[in-house]
Amino acid sequence: MALTGIEIFKLLPGGQRPPHPKANCKECGIPTCMAFAMKLAAKQVELAACPYVSEESKTKLAESSAPPIRLITLKGPGSSIKAGNEVCLFRHEKTFYNKPGLFVRVKASQANIAAEVAKADAYKVNYVGMDFTVDGFAVEADTLSGTSDPTKFADAVKAVRSATKRPLILVAKDAKVLEAGAAALPGETPLLYGADSANWEAMGDLAKKLNAPLAVCADNLDTLADLTDKLKGKGLEDFVIDPSSTKLGASIAKYTQIRRLALKNFRALGFPVISFACNAADEGIAAAQAIAKYAGFVVLDKFVPELLYGLLVLRENIYTDPQKPIQVTPGIYEINNPKPESPVLITTNFSITYFAVANEVEGSGLPAWLLVCDAEGMSVLTAWAAGKFDSERIAKAIKGFNVASKVSRKRVVLPGHVAVLSGELEAELPDWEIRVGPREAVDLPGYMKTALNN
Amino acid sequence: MPVEIPKDKWTGKVREVSFGATAADGGTRSKSIVVGGDTTLPYMQFEAPTPHTPVIAVEIKSRRPEDWSTLLEETWGDAMNDPASWAKAAEAAGADALVLWLTLADTPEDAVKATKAVLAASALPLMVFGPGQVEKDNELLVAVSEAAKGEKLVLGICEDKNYRTIVATAMANGHLVSARTPMDVNLAKQLNILITDMGLPANRIIMDPTTGALGYGIEYGYSVMERLRLASLQGDGMTQFPMMVTVGFEAWKAKESKVGTGVPEAWGDWKARAIHWETLTTTALLESGASIVVLRHPESMKRIRAAINELMAA
Ligand code: SF4
Numbered sequence: 001m002a003l004t005g006i007e008i009f010k011l012l013p014g015g016q017r018p019p020h021p022k023a024n025c026k027e028c029g030i031p032t033c034m035a036f037a038m039k040l041a042a043k044q045v046e047l048a049a050c051p052y053v054s055e056e057s058k059t060k061l062a063e064s065s066a067p068p069i070r071l072i073t074l075k076g077p078g079s080s081i082k083a084g085n086e087v088c089l090f091r092h093e094k095t096f097y098n099k100p101g102l103f104v105r106v107k108a109s110q111a112n113i114a115a116e117v118a119k120a121d122a123y124k125v126n127y128v129g130m131d132f133t134v135d136g137f138a139v140e141a142d143t144l145s146g147t148s149d150p151t152k153f154a155d156a157v158k159a160v161r162s163a164t165k166r167p168l169i170l171v172a173k174d175a176k177v178l179e180a181g182a183a184a185l186p187g188e189t190p191l192l193y194g195a196d197s198a199n200w201e202a203m204g205d206l207a208k209k210l211n212a213p214l215a216v217c218a219d220n221l222d223t224l225a226d227l228t229d230k231l232k233g234k235g236l237e238d239f240v241i242d243p244s245s246t247k248l249g250a251s252i253a254k255y256t257q258i259r260r261l262a263l264k265n266f267r268a269l270g271f272p273v274i275s276f277a278c279n280a281a282d283e284g285i286a287a288a289q290a291i292a293k294y295a296g297f298v299v300l301d302k303f304v305p306e307l308l309y310g311l312l313v314l315r316e317n318i319y320t321d322p323q324k325p326i327q328v329t330p331g332i333y334e335i336n337n338p339k340p341e342s343p344v345l346i347t348t349n350f351s352i353t354y355f356a357v358a359n360e361v362e363g364s365g366l367p368a369w370l371l372v373c374d375a376e377g378m379s380v381l382t383a384w385a386a387g388k389f390d391s392e393r394i395a396k397a398i399k400g401f402n403v404a405s406k407v408s409r410k411r412v413v414l415p416g417h418v419a420v421l422s423g424e425l426e427a428e429l430p431d432w433e434i435r436v437g438p439r440e441a442v443d444l445p446g447y448m449k450t451a452l453n454n
Numbered sequence: 455m456p457v458e459i460p461k462d463k464w465t466g467k468v469r470e471v472s473f474g475a476t477a478a479d480g481g482t483r484s485k486s487i488v489v490g491g492d493t494t495l496p497y498m499q500f501e502a503p504t505p506h507t508p509v510i511a512v513e514i515k516s517r518r519p520e521d522w523s524t525l526l527e528e529t530w531g532d533a534m535n536d537p538a539s540w541a542k543a544a545e546a547a548g549a550d551a552l553v554l555w556l557t558l559a560d561t562p563e564d565a566v567k568a569t570k571a572v573l574a575a576s577a578l579p580l581m582v583f584g585p586g587q588v589e590k591d592n593e594l595l596v597a598v599s600e601a602a603k604g605e606k607l608v609l610g611i612c613e614d615k616n617y618r619t620i621v622a623t624a625m626a627n628g629h630l631v632s633a634r635t636p637m638d639v640n641l642a643k644q645l646n647i648l649i650t651d652m653g654l655p656a657n658r659i660i661m662d663p664t665t666g667a668l669g670y671g672i673e674y675g676y677s678v679m680e681r682l683r684l685a686s687l688q689g690d691g692m693t694q695f696p697m698m699v700t701v702g703f704e705a706w707k708a709k710e711s712k713v714g715t716g717v718p719e720a721w722g723d724w725k726a727r728a729i730h731w732e733t734l735t736t737t738a739l740l741e742s743g744a745s746i747v748v749l750r751h752p753e754s755m756k757r758i759r760a761a762i763n764e765l766m767a768a
Contacts (some may be wrong), residue, residue, distance in 0.1 A: 222456055282761060292676070356670070382637055
């Protein structure tokens with residue numbers, strides 16, 4: 001937790017007992033050490049401006065200003081992914097910042113590794129104007145099926161690397177096997193997975209040597225904290241935590257406990273969490289929980305586009321800043337080269353609503369004018385209920401964007417959810433024909449082909 | 455290193471609400487369902503046990519819907535043709551409760567007939583919802599409420615524009631109401647105040663804070679539900695009601711679920727995607743505080759049942 005001004009003051013020359021000879025020397029450009037401490041607490045000055053802070057105080061101040069959940073970055077030759085730096089338990093308190101990376105698991109014994117990885121690597125899906133992809137791959141040595149062979153693991157890592165430039169997670173219980181895999185990734189920062197009570201020393205040495213983040217695994221928080229603590233003793237700083245539960249009930253409890261402890265500045269658990277949703281009974285549900293409840297990395301069993309798409313959308317939704325509704329600019333949008341006789345469709349400036357409508361109309365091939373009203377970034381029904389999408393606003397938009405100058409047939413289509421507005425809108429726009437469209441965007445093409453086609 | 459687990463200490467508690475009257479209570483249901491009673495955030499069982507297992511209700515319609523996805527038509531088949539056979543099929547598929555959703559085409563007589571048929575076909579606790587148009591809802595629900603007096607139905611949609619009528623008939627006939635507001639904490643609270651002011655006992659209210667589906671505003675529903683649960687635990691009496699969400703309705707109107715052609719290839723297999731859409735939305739909302747989820751597809755029900763069992767087992 002950040003220190004208060006008074007707490008900082010005690011670490012400055014003027015706050016030491018006895019006071020440092022340079023106390024209140026003004027060299028920092030501030031009249032007193034106390035005033036400097038206050039400004040430091042308010043982040044208005046840099047600690048470096050005082051030349052007389054002791055080394056011990058510097059360390060304490062640096063520790064106190066470190067984020068409660070350490071930022072961990074994994075790097076591949078083509079992209080990187082970050083986790084950590086989160087500051088709250090509930091997204092409405094502020095926002096969630098670093099979207100959990102979605103990784104696809106590859107087993108070293110698997111056939112056609114490069115081809116499978118290439119398929120997942122090429123995956124790209126568009127959601128409300130944004131392109132989403134997988135974030136990386138987890139290569140797993142097959143320890144379960146017996147011994148794991150460093151050469152085979154290294155070959156698998158090479159095969160994966162030949163098909164993707166994204167960051168990797170290397171999974172093995174034997175440090176020698178991991179080392180062989182990591183040797184195939186010069187200059188990268190993979191996640192090493194992982195250290196447990198049995199192998200932590202060897203894993204720690206390897207992580208130190210490779211300067212890579214290390215996952216620690218245990219099924220209870222005491223052991224996890226123990227492990228990071230002991231490994232810190234080896235000079236390591238970058239960890240990822242795996243609470244190793246595959247059941248939803250245990251996971252939600254542990255993940256929440258870790259996030260709570262981290263936010264209370266319990267440093268031993270102040271790291272991103274990794275979820276192996278791939279090991280749960282229902283990987284989709286486990287991954288959904290992990291995304292909403294605090295995971296920094298999520299490992300999926302296979303590349304399954306229909307699941308991946310849903311999870312990518314969920315992640316985007318949960319990590320949307322709740323303070324900023326996603327909006328599109330109000331105005332009149334042309335779809336499929338509308339002509340003067342084309343209809344004017346009305347919707348709100350909530351981007352999900354806008355994209356749903358625009359995509360349908362575009363897909364139908366039918367020309368239309370799409371009038372996007374300023375409804376403060378809310379969907380049709382929500383905006384209407386909140387009084388932000390009424391006949392007055394719609395009429396104002398029609399006049400304001402001079403829609404009449406674009407069309408020969410003055411015809412507007414209201415979303416079906418606000419059919420009740422048609423009477424009032426007729427009163428506002430006496431020379432316009434007011435039509436009521438379907439409630440859902442998906443039904444627009446059918447409506448435009450039939451009801452509007454006269 | 456022994457880690458001291460931080461436990462929240464709350465003063466508030468979500469009210470326990472029960473619906474569905476058995477013979478002992480003057481109804482004909484095989485069981486009553488109790489929801490609510492929570493004293494912690496969802497599934498924080500290291501603080502206190504989650505008192506009641508969340509309920510999976512299934513949505514059935516009074517007449518065969520025209521606009522449902524063919525995936526749903528395939529799975530329910532001819533059972534969709536009449537509400538009684540649909541109710542039986544839903545019970546066989548593992549529903550805990552049923553939501554009979556009436557349509558605009560129904561007359562009060564149709565609505566009563568459908569309700570009676572469902573009550574006769576299945577002994578599961580029942581909720582009856584109007585089509586969502588104020589006057590029509592009033593007309594249909596009053597008739598249903600009187601015809602099913604004593605069954606402890608949950609009547610919806612009860613919103614700011616028609617709550618007087620729905621609450622009055624619920625009071626007169628021993629039913630509950632599902633108080634619906636559009637994704638807003640204060641609106642939800644306000645409606646609960648209006649309803650309790652009319653004299654309906656607070657243990658006969660379920661909140662429906664509404665939601666968007668995955669990709670269509672789920673984050674609003676999700677956060678509103680989290681905030682409502684937090685407020686209730688902090689002691690705000692007018693938020694201390696169990697919550698229900700009509701997830702199936704929302705998820706199945708998303709294009710991702712509804713249609714299988716003319717969509718991007720990156721969306722993958724249609725059926726699997728549609729089920730994911732319903733289950734992922736449900737998972738997120740259960741964990742933000744829903745006590746009752748209303749679903750549409752039997753496969754989603756199975757997966758959500760397994761998820762609930764895991765959540766409760768902690
Ligand atoms: S530089 Fe500023 S803070 Fe440092 S000793 Fe002098 S007055 Fe105090």
